[in-house]
Amino acid sequence: xxxxxxxxxxxxxxxxxxxxxxxxxxxxxxxxxxxxxxxxxxxxxxxxxxxxxxxxxxxxxxxxxxxxxxxxxxxxxxxxxxxxxxxxxxxxxxxxxxxxxxxxxxxxxxxxxxxxxxxxxxxxxxxxxxxxxxxxxxxxxxxxxxxxxxxxxxxxxxxxxxxxxxxxxxxxxxx
Numbered sequence: 001x002x003x004x005x006x007x008x009x010x011x012x013x014x015x016x017x018x019x020x021x022x023x024x025x026x027x028x029x030x031x032x033x034x035x036x037x038x039x040x041x042x043x044x045x046x047x048x049x050x051x052x053x054x055x056x057x058x059x060x061x062x063x064x065x066x067x068x069x070x071x072x073x074x075x076x077x078x079x080x081x082x083x084x085x086x087x088x089x090x091x092x093x094x095x096x097x098x099x100x101x102x103x104x105x106x107x108x109x110x111x112x113x114x115x116x117x118x119x120x121x122x123x124x125x126x127x128x129x130x131x132x133x134x135x136x137x138x139x140x141x142x143x144x145x146x147x148x149x150x151x152x153x154x155x156x157x158x159x160x161x162x163x164x165x166x167x168x169x170x171x172x173x174x175x
Contacts, residue, residue, distance in 0.1 A: 015066040016043070017089040021058045023047065024080040025134060032059055035079050036086075040068025057134065060089060085112075090126065090146075099150040099173075101157070104142045106130060107167040115145055118164045122155050124148040145171070 020032065033045040041064040048056045063069060069088060077084045103115065115128040130143040156162070156171040163169070 015088075016063045016069060018061050018063070018069055018072065019058065019087050019089045020061060021085040021087070021129070022082060023055060023057050023059060023084055024082040025055050025057065027055065027059075027080045027082075029059075031080065032061065035077075036061055036063075036068075036072065039063070039071045040065050054134075057132075087127070099153065100144055100146040101171045101173060102142065103145055103164075103169055103171050105167060105169040106139060106141050106143055107165040108139045108141065110139060110143070110165045110167075112143075114165055115143060119145045119147075122147070122152040 020036075023032070027047065029045055029047050032047060033042050036042050036045070042061055043064050044062040045059065046061070047059040050056055072086050073088070077086060106115075110130055112128045112130050115130065116125050119125050119128065124147060125145060126148055127146040128143065129145075131140045132138060133140055153173065157173050159171070160168075162171060
């Protein structure tokens with residue numbers, strides 16, 4: 001499923017980088033680094049925070065060896081009592097080539113997995129995210145889906161007949 005990275009230094013480093021979502025608000029940079037050190041040497045580890053210093057619930061980390069990313073991807077992870085979602089980081093250049101859509105009107109029962117299953121009929125899905133309230137953990141009723149390419153724009157944007165988890169949803173191009 002994953003493609004090998006070309007041997008340039010920049011791309012080699014991108015293959016060592018991960019996005020980690022679903023973090024507990026209590027997870028620290030040190031705790032995250034310690035947990036992932038079990039899979040290999042962690043070169044960099046940063047939890048993203050809002051202007052008040054509160055965790056935004058996700059982080060980026062970079063391993064010294066890209067093989068460590070493969071080791072992480074082979075199992076489920078629980079940190080600080082919460083299931084976390086580590087993924088290979090998508091390089092910025094690739095984000096520019098991808099097409100990301102805002103998806104509104106999501107049911108509170110919609111998950112990233114059900115979004116992925118639904119939107120896969122429109123093309124290769126690179127990522128799906130349901131936005132959740134930091135206090136309650138409940139869905140905010142919207143999310144984002146990213147496709148590998150833009151060939152699906154006309155099938156999605158502004159279409160009134162998109163139903164996901166028995167609820168009509170709308171997809172908008174990200175500005």
